[in-house]
Amino acid sequence: MTATKGVSVNRRRFMVGAAGYTFAIAAGIPEFLSARTASAAAGARQTVMNAWVTLSTDGTVFIMSPATEMGQGSLTALPVILADEMDADWSRVQVVPAPPDDKLYGNPRFANAMYTAGSATVTGYFTPMRQFGAQVRYVLVENAARHWNVPMAEVSTEPGVAIHLKSGRRLAYGEIAAFVRVPDKAPEVALEPLESARFRLIGTDIGRIDVPGKVNGSAQYSIDVQVPGMIYGAILRQPVEGAVPDEIGDTAARKIEGVIGIVPLDYGVGVLADSPWAAFKGKNALETTWNRKARGWSYSSSGAFEAFARVANDPVRKGIEWDAKGDVHAALKRAARVVEREYRADYAYHAQMEPLNSVAAVSPAGDAVEIWCGTQSQTTAVAAVAKALNIPESKVTFNGMLMGGGFGRRGNRDVEFIVDSVLMSKAARRPVKVIWTREDDVRNGRFRPLYVNRLRAGLDQSGSIIAWHHRVVCDRVLAFMDPVRYAVSKGRDNIAMRGTEIPTYDIGERLAEGLQEDTGMRTAPLRAIGVGQNAFANEVFMDEIAEQLGVDPVEFRLRNLKNAPRARRVVEEAARMANWGTQRNGRGLGFAYLDYSGTQLAGVAEVSVDRT
């Protein structure tokens, strides 16, 4: 691999890299890294190349990964990108979860917060990771050239080795580490444009680093953490958001063997015990009454379906425009025929396999804390913990653990289960592991909202869709899960509305509008956020229009994807793989297509109906 002229890199990111060289962790091996580098060979020395790479004289390459891991693989994917550009030997790479430091490790896609979500990790970090890898490679090549006293241009690399081809001399990266001089300023290295870049690692099948521990039980989720002197906590949480305990009846709970103490909280009641089992029993024995002021008390989801449907059908109620093209109302008026349908979806629970839990060890004086938790956002976890204890963020030691599923339930505002452990540890003056039971996890869920989707399509004489009007009525999500972003959103609820856009379908006039209701319910993103329900409504509607017209559903989609060649190919290929058109005995096929952030997807389900 050789460094050549190429794309220019965002200046700000580059300067972050430069800061990494000059100031950030220049003085020796930082504490969070020293535990990891202990795995290098005895006697090996480590050199911090930049904020992302530490090189050991034994050849080990430590690469930071800012991504959190919930099974999606980005803890591995990001270091692969860097290692590729650095031309590192992947078998010698050790991945180190990056510590919370937004300036160094934040995702530009999320205003530089450390937050793994929204399919934004590889896309957000791709170019910066390449840049940092290229800089390290440049420094290694420069040092090898100086060592051999040859021009830099004569030095190339193979994985983990610098090579002087003319003389056949080779220096392993670990050997260079023994004498490397790291410049004060990050070198400016241009990246090869993607069209011509040749990658050694990207595009190959690389085992995820978290998999070996997941086949022998050694993988560490926060629920597995053991801290000396640790006790356990369970929390009886408010039945609806905003409810406050009126009276706490804890006589029975206190009598349970193993229960150590009862902790009144603003939002519920905590039980401290010497085992999880005793904590759960204590929680179940609490008799608590709640004030009835919170909005959610009077709410019923079955009533909400009817109420939402009325809103969807009320022409006076204008929604907030989410996605629009042309004048849909005029187009519907001139349509030869209008098809109209309603689709409903109930609240959806994340059901991540690991119930929410967290471990905290608050210092006896309450002025510092160490936490162990599974979170998609290091940034908001640390901020919430600091706020709960009213201490600076620098006093929070954060340990990000593997997540037994995320799906949006360990997102950037899902900090309540982490705060639980902090408040309980503060009260106990000991380390506490708080575990939610499965029942707690369901009752205290933050759900994908309840939806009523109302769709109208206008067809011309030939059966082409000329207008597409989508009204989405559901609980508001953004206002609950991210009030900061909501404040600047002008009511445009991206979490609720995503998936209503239909960029690839060839429809002249369209409108998607949101009517989000404040119901007092807890809501959250869930896998691909609004896309799950909104794209479901779109695609079932496509089927129903096709049926009205007597057209095959795949053929109908292809007719409406005239100007989207990638989409057509995906639809055609999925249909081919499924032997679409071949009759099944007692079974039928269903088809769906989706443009998800530019990724083209098609799926076929083979189903039977059991009428017994």
Add this chain to the structure above:
Amino acid sequence: MGKITVPLNVNGTRRVVTAEDDTPLLWVLRENLKLTGTRFGCGVGQCGACTVHLDGRPTQSCLYAIRDLAGRSVTTIEGLSADSTHPLQKAWLAEQVPQCGYCQSGQIMRAAGLLKENPRPTRDQIVEYMSPNLCRCGTYVRIVRAIQRAAREA
């Protein structure tokens, strides 16, 4: 009610534990014995994440109170092999089965029970036998593939 002391054979070693008599085996393994590879998913025998072998048979460890287990033998994921070389573990790696991984100890322990009873299961037999164990990430297709591979290569 009250604390009792119970001898168990865990992964081939005699262990004596003291816990509330109604404590499920799951919590004794995880918090008393620090064998945290056996995972808590639901506590009511609905998900299979806590599957271990009790006297050689796949069993949901959240359903057995410690007072009923004196002298019984328990094998956990940590005891399936010393070095991840059980044919199922090798197959799990080769097929890169886990995503979040949280259910996988239970999946592997259940699959080990299957292969012990039936070294050459058909696909339908695999699906049927594995049905008590849930995976929220949806790794089922790879689980079936890995069990078929282990049966083939064992």
